[in-house]
Amino acid sequence: MLDVGRHPNITLLAYSELEKIEGEAGNFTAIIRRKARFVEEDKCTGCGACTEICPTSVLDLYNEGHAERKAIYSWFAQGIPSTHVIDPDHCRVLTGKKCGICQKKCEADAINFDQKESILELLVGAVIVATGYDVFDPAKLPEYRYTQLDNVITAMEFERFLSASGPTEGHIYRPSDRKVTAQIAVFEKKVKKSQKALDRFEKNHGQDSVEFYSAYKAGSLNANDDLEKDQDKWAKKYEAHLENATPLEALKEKAKGFTSAKNLAFIQCVGSRDLRFYPFCYGYCCMHSIKEAIIAHEHDNDTHSVIFGMDIRAVGKGFEVYKVRGGNNSNISYKRSRVAEITKNTDESPVLIYEDTLEQKVKRETFDLVVLATACEPVKSTQKIADTLSIDVDAYGFFKTQPADPLDTSREGIFVCGCAHSPMDIPESVAQASSAAARAVQAIMKKNNKKAS
Amino acid sequence: MIDIVRQKISKLLSDGSVKGVVALAMANGHVAPCLFQKEDDLEPLCLGDTKKPGDARYPLNKVLITIARQYPEDVFGVLVRGCDERGLYVLYRLNQLEPDKVMTIGIACPQELAKACECKKPYPDELVAGEKTEGITQQGVQDMEDMDLSKRFSFWKNQFSKCVKCYGCRDICPMCFCRECSLECEDIISKGELPVDIPVFHLTRAMHMTDRCIDCGLCDETCPSGIPLRLLYKKTSKIMNAEFGFTSGINKNEQSPLNLMGPAPEK
Amino acid sequence: MSECNYLYGNYCAEKRVTVLSQMLDFCGIEKDRLRARWVSSAEAPEFVEEINEFIDVLKPLGPSPLKKQTSKDVA
Amino acid sequence: MNMNDLILYEEPRIGVFVCDCGSNIAGHLDCADVAEYAKTLPNVVYVKENLYTCSEAGIVEIKKAIKGQNLNRVVVASCSPRTHQPLFSSSCAEAGLNPYLFEMVNIRDQCSWVHMGKRDDATQKAKELIRMGVAKSAGLEPQEEIESSLVRKVLVMGGGIAGLSAAQALADMGLDIMLVEKTSNFGGLLQQVHQLDTGGSARALLSKIIDDVQSRSNITCYTKAIVKETGGYIGNFEIKIDTQNGLIKDKVGCIVVATGAVPLIPKGLFGYDGETVISLMELEQKLKKDDLTARRIVFIQCAGARTKEREYCSRICCMIGVKNAMIVKEKYPLIDVRILYRDMQMYGTHKEQMLWDARGKGIQFDVYNPDNPPEVKEGKVSFFQSITGKIIDLDTDLVVLSTPLVPRSDAPAVANMMRVPTDQNGFFLEAHAKLRPLDFAADGIFVCGSGRYPATSTEARTQGLGVASRVAAILFKDKLVKSAIVAKINPESCVGCKACLTMCPYEAITYNRDKRICEINEILCKGCGNCAATCPSHSAQLCGYKPEQLLAQIGAA
Known part of the structure; x- marks a missing residue:
């Protein structure tokens, strides 16, 4: 991220959206709407003094709502660019009340409540779509009672809990x-x-x-x-x-009886491989759960994790070994099962009801905390982006490509990579990003050659 | 024996196969290294011993290096004992002398000298004069190893504290050819202080000698304080042999395991 | 062992450490005072464990015998 | 004398920046106390504690201090130099300070992480580390980065889908390519494949790409050719290729390794005989020739994979198994098809869909336990069906073993020649599993396709294209610029003993006969310091890690 931010050939336009694209491969005109940050980018040093003093607290979505942030904030601490932004829905000044305390505090004189959004026109030769994915909302599955049971959380929430800079500073305290x-x-x-x-x-x-x-x-x-x-x-x-x-x-x-969560259950394929929601497998969550279980065990050696999955898909390089090592060294057991239902007992501990397919028995098992490995779904604005770019979306809701040209969308000069293409893990995303870059260069050079001849 | 040597040198000089021969000469009652260049000028030639075997030896290789650096195109002869020849092999290995620019005139050491040196191989591979005698097993190192740890410690502490930092051991050593020496690196060895850092000074030198020392014993003979340096370096040789099956200078073309990449060779 | 970033560096170090530890012993210094282990930057727990183990070895050995006798070192 | 040399004669003016890293460091040790302490160290003229030194604000602070306080050395005490050293040193450069006058102290990993919960100890150690860092920094010398020329030509080894794709993309970018294939045909493993998982014939896809590649004027194709030797370094590799028309010597700027992998021949597994028990690839051939007489087929997945001797999952065999099962079922609907598996590795959108469709077609799937694997005996496969708890006997007349891809037998030789590493399974080992999947640690050499790890044809093509942009990022530059952390040999004191030469793993040292000394090729040198450790006379030294610099650091401990 830092490398990108500092690369002389890269201009970052954060907090901006593509409005329109005209022209053809090698010669596009992109109309970009730069949203109003209410903070001047060239003045803000990202020092955070404004955030410290801001009187308005809002739930922090970066921490999955398990912590609070202020109305003037940066999405996360090491974010690039470090320019802060004011949340217009919560800022007192922008909601018509009296405040402006950040403006007084800012030594760089960067706060500008009158900032308006602006339109930018860019000439580009190719477009790469890397809009990523959204996380599936597991509340849609009634049987897992997400949001009703405090101690049923998503993998992303658990990730924040494990983080030393997260809401619990790396300790696994139960939400209840x-x-x-x-x-x-x-x-x-x-x-x-x-x-x-x-x-x-x-x-x-x-x-x-x-x-x-x-x-x-x-x-x-x-x-x-x-x-x-x-x-x-x-x-x-x-x-x-x-x-x-x-x-x-x-x-x-x-x-007095509270301790950190030591008995963890991970439920795989929440919203995926499920015909009610997404039929596909999103490829990285088995490894993600194993990783989280290993980290939890590293944090506290008494931790025991059970990963409930239909198949444990450890298909990448070194993954199978990682999985086996997790089982041997990190107190992880793998159970082939699709959990049917989660209830709770009196101390808020979740109780899993599932069929142990190896023993052909229906079991009830109590855990301290349940982590749902939620599906990766196409971003909500996929169709809108597709319309803006005039490109096709495939049957699964991701941007459409052909196997022989795996980066090319249906419109020449526009390429897609990462989870906007289809669900995938980090190495694949990185490799694909390189390929998309290659395709973009190819497209531009081709155009230039044609012009020259 | 000396006549055979003289004959050999005379022949080499007369047929022009060497430019000169580095050997020893007796002058004014003293033995000293000498470069013989004329076949009819070999009268002062001597093999070094005056009162007892081995009491007048010099690092002829070291003299040879100096000469060879000046005249890189010419071939020189050199008088060698077993240890000197081992030294030559190491110097070839370390690229300080070129084998095809050196001709050896090898002489064997008498049994008495071999015994005093505890020499493993008191004769050169290419022998011109003298009788091969048996190699001697190394008892001194063993005796030292048999002492208990604290005794060893106090022994060496006493020995090392005698050091006057004259650098004689380094200067005489035929294996020391560096232009800059670690023992003069101020960050390791503090300057102008006595006693020397125990055991840093002598262990630094020992570590530098591990794959080089050919056990000629000149250091020991030179040391004005009588520190048994040879015993220290004999130990390094013993470790190299036990751990890596390597003896410095025994095989002409053998690389030191310390200068090879990868793990230690299988024993 | 074969995972050195620079291919063979650790093997070379190992060989030298082998010699040095025996030389220390020969000079009357406990060879346990020298230890070489290979821990990658990704193996923090292993590193901590190694150091703690080393401390356990060093403590009974006491301060260096050199320290006692050379006033220079103490100062 | 330039500005940089002048610094050597100046009194060091050291600036120390102590990073809280939010609470990552400040949460476990007393950063303010550490910063206070740093002020007392010799030559330290400026100390600043930052919340995040790596933030733009932190960087601005450093730059401001370099200028305002006239600093000539900068020490940052924060996290790992592996991630952040480049940022800080280049920031110093932007403020006009030679980047090699920067020193980093890791008080996160080495203090707050390892001494978590022991605040005083962690604080104390941070002070000591900073004292060492400051001592070292005082002796740092400015260095100039090394530049060299670039040959705009690329060697692609392997003419499978990955190599072909790389060549195609590189050609489009206007670079010259030498494409070397060992066998007589391009296409690699895909030539043996009947139909693609995504539909369509493999042959059609291949010929389209091969025709395109062969028609390019800037791609030179060699079949039945082997790369014999590679020497040199990034930007200037010297290669020798043994071709049908004799030995070719040339220079290239980058090398792409796309040598692929081969399917395991399951000798000794599940009664493999090549007739009634066959491998997946053999089934592909049967389908190609339309010569399938069996009535009941059982596929056994993970034959020879995910075992003790081959611990990895080969990624693509579940997909190939299901694909072929479906082709069988489509062509011969009456054939009974069962797949015995451990975990169905149908990751992603399209493969999972295949699994749904396969079930819909009436293909039956059963789990087997690797501790109790299926037994194949004359016309019968028996396995323990865990869901019923019973042993099931399946009458069968053809067993298909899904075997993993394994590294080619000549992979070690290729690795050896290029001096690139392989992993414990024999696949080529990339520089970083996640962040640099297509790069080797050695500069200018890249990897794609199944030689790296089993990949589907689409993945291999993606990787091939990806490698092209990795190569382009190097060869599109005017010249190569390389870190100055390399070894140097002092020609005055070198005695030419060649000890360093034998120790250099990168063959960066050569012996100069005329001068009788050893010399270092700075482009090849990776700065490992082996030569410096070996040199008996301190003639070989590693810039930035000279004995006096390191000993100053040790002395301050």
């Missing part, structure tokens, strides 16, 4: 537990506040709130004038305090 911890924090804040009020009463009247309240309730309060004046207020405050303090104690008690 994190919820409780978050609740505790909220209650603690409230309790601290109400305790302060109670402290005042206690100090004024030289009496403990508990004593006071029981006497108050029993009507045996020995009240002088001062106390008479305060007693109702005090009692009310105390009752309000209890409303928070009681559940806080209960939650704290509950949280």
